[in-house]
Amino acid sequence: MSLQNLINQENDENYISLFNAINLLAKNSNIYDVAIYLLNKNIHIDLDSYKENYDCKIIQSSFTDIPNKTWSGDNFAHSLLKEIVDIEIEKLFPQTTISGFDRYSELSQSTYWDKKQFFSNSFIMRALNHKTNKNCGSTELQPESQLMQTKEVPLLYLNDIFSLVEASCILSNDNPILMNRCFNDTDFDQNYPSFNEAYNFLNSAIYAGKLSEPISSTQLKEYLSSKGRIIDGFNDQLKNEFTDQNSIIDQLKKENEKLKAELLEKEQKIKEMELIQTTENKSKLGSTRAENNVSKLILALSTQAKIDTSKPYAQYESLKTQAELLGIDKFPSDENVASWLKKANSQNPT
Structure with missing residues (x-):
């Protein structure tokens, strides 16, 4: 980015060129209209004219005298608007926009209005809210009575776009025309504290990048709703949407807690099963050790009694007879005896 582009960006933050202003207003019309x-509404008088100097500085060229409906200095905005009217009136189809190469381009791109004043002007905002009549293709403002019959809310609420002053009035419940008229009064902050608070609140949102001026209706409604500011007739319809969303979130939280509880229960069961398995393994280990000890004892006794453990089945009858002589009841079967003799023989190191 060049340094001149950086200067242009800084200028664009505070000023709007007539090139951009006229093209913005001509969106549903043409530059002649x-x-x-603008001339009919004395915008060239209400707004001071600024000119871009050779060093790209924006300097004031005309100074408004509102009481006398005139100005002093060089009002380049008036000159441009008058030139457009004089030329475009002769055309069957007036230009819809100012391009970068037509006769109005140079003057319109070097002539400026204060951006804040521009978007705070009620006539400018009314023009930006201009509606297109789909039946005949022309543009017209809806009658106030018709709007009031459609919704019993302040007409201001029905705007599609708002200046910072108008948006602040929605919060403070003030009249935007009165606020614009009194904005520069010495005691303004003292006389309209609610408006001042709302203005600072929204202005901070603009600086934070949460809102952009001019402020669209949708953007303002959603931002106020996100801050918990619900205004009847303006953004109260979003309240139900947020309520529904909160209900869904609450339901999901409950389901999540239920799943957590079930998961915890299953984890506990897994731990219990692991504990049982460990106990069984230890039991099996203990049982194996006991068998080894018994097998070793049988081997020692068999050796002492001169019983050949390598022939487990051959010794059964003599052992059974000896058991009967001793009065032992229910002597083990030959398979059991042979099994133990085999285990004993397996312990024989020779």
């Missing part, structure tokens, strides 16, 4: 409208 825009010029006529």
